[in-house]
Amino acid sequence: MKGILRTRRALGRQTIAYPEGPARFPERFRGRPALAPERCTGGCHACTEVCPTEAISGAGSPALRLDTGACLFCGLCEEACPERAITFTRDYRLAARSREALSLAGDVPQLAAALDARMRKLFGRSLKLRQVSAGGCNGCEAELNATGNVQFDLGRFGIQFVASPRHADGVVVTGPVTHAMRPALIATWEATPAPKLLIAVGACACSGGPVSGSPVCANGLQGVIPGVAVDLWIPGCPPHPVTVLDGLLRLLGRLEGNDLRVEGTGVISPGNR
């Protein structure tokens, strides 16, 4: 018991300062891509030639767009672009309420809108979620688990992952939705009492990600559950736990405004990306 207390004291408070304080990210962390289509010169397709998931469209023209739902945030396009028309910022806020809104054209903060007043009243102070991995590689699953650890501590917001869909207010899906998992995913959704939320986490659930076009999977959650629209899309490969927190808190109306506070970690000198 003494050892436990001693270790507890040595480790100190572990919970991050976010959202009241800043979130800390390494210098090389790649968050929301910022696009400058006016820099994009005619005929150059250097970015689309390296992009592993065809997330970029309209390259070489003012119609340049980047779909963060397909983006793996590898940064190869930023490396390839001779004009710095695509750069990755450390803005960790990436979630959106519609699949279309994940497609970015400029350099504008991506802030997910809140649920309507009735749903906020129902879920705002207590949200229980059931997670289903439908072909996730265990990257998104690991980061969703991390949201519950003592650092990110999802529980302090009244949000919790629960064991049974019967106890849940929503289903969080990771993975491209393999054909083999589709029936179990639909059964889980149907077992969850209404009103309920459907949330897609990660590039695979948003677009199929690295395995898009595979003959044994869907290309993500869109249209998988007949007649049900996805309420929140959280892109990333995998999304950082703070990105997940930001999406959920904005959805519940617990976080508003465009106040972005990002601090470094002090390991790699700024500018040495």
Next chain:
Amino acid sequence: MPGRILLLANGQATDAAAAPRLPSADFQQVLADAVTAGARVSAFFGQAEADGAVRISAVLANDRQGSLGLLSTVARGSLPSLAAECPALERFERVLLEEHGLVPAGHPWPRPVRLGGEAAPLFAMAGGEVHEVAVGPVHAGIIEPGHFRFQCHGEHVFHLEIALGYQHRGVARLLAAGPDRRTAVLAESIAGDTAVGHALASARAQEGLAGVEAPPRGAVLRGVALELERIANHVGDLGALAGDVGFLPTASFCGALRADYLNALAELCGNRFGRGLVVPGGVRFDLPADAAGRLADRLAATFERVEAAAGLFFTSPSVRNRTDGTGVLTRQAAATLGMVGPSARASGLRVDVRSTHPFAPYTTDSVPVVTSPAGDVYARSWVRLEEARNSARLVDRWLRDLPPGPVRVAVPALGPDRLVVSLVEGWRGELCHTVTTGPGGRFATYDVVDASFHDWKGLELAMRGGQISDFPLCNKSFNLSYAGHDL
């Protein structure tokens, strides 16, 4: 057996035509003899040829000599099963059946491996006293899907069968269409918690096929990333094991400490799982000396905390009581199944690619192989801590003394009609990528074997004669990959 087995070294490419094609009976005999003599089956796969024939290739690892052997045969319709004689082959033969329709004649349980789910019949016992417990594919936590079927009498487990395949995304088939701009991210997605390991196995395979090597600084940074991945997962597992026995201090502490290792990977390359770091030819990001020193200092402080958190776990009598003698897997069972990684080492097997089939930087910086004879949950926990210790020492040494020079070299086009076997010791054990190129230098075949493919059967056996309430703890002590198995 010269002429019947092609000898290879890890990552060294050879002429694809050099692989001997044996008559079926010889192939079976040579294979069975080699496995009986102690060789491990690292890979065993089919490749469709003209007019319904299937070429079967086997990759054998001789851990004592540090060599790899390759042999092949051509089969049509069926082949005699070696599963009863060499259980390490049984799952591979089932894959041949479901992917190529090759019937393994005499196989005791030719159930589909990835395409069956619960629909294909599972083993069932008969009798009024026996009951079945079915779990999954959706589990209670944030976990990948799989179906577990227990044959029980009360708490007592007679038999467990694990039906996988729910995670089948067709990754291997997509990889075989390369090399292309998707190759690296596909390799990283085989198992997202082993992104560095599989990216490295894939990159080294391509380097072998192209005839280049990563420069020393790049090789050491790869070693740093591979060991950080190992520590992150081992520390996370210790926390999860503590959680499963209700010992919450270590569960909480290790959850936070694991993040320090993920964050260290993000310092290197911007991603907490090391995605985007390893590329054919080296690594994409260098680490300046001052930053490497700062990172080493932080990680040294973190590991002191890991020691403290783990110390609480290993010295607690209540933890000891729950883990000692729970889920025992004998050395003989682990060896017969061809198991790899910490699960095999905790049953006393000396298998570790870093030691037996090393590549730079492990050729110069050797890693002790950590083993325990006990084969129980305690042993699988203890082996993880010891391995994390060794990895932490290596990372510290490497970060404080990075070799000078570039981190990456250009990789020319892959050579035509070449073959390479690339082994990497991921945190779960051996990762094997066997790749051949066609006449144009594109991939002709791309076979992936994740450590979990060898080890799932071990979990089934470890549960025999145990209590069903110990299953979550046993499962966590193996912590195998579903995605890596299902591909």
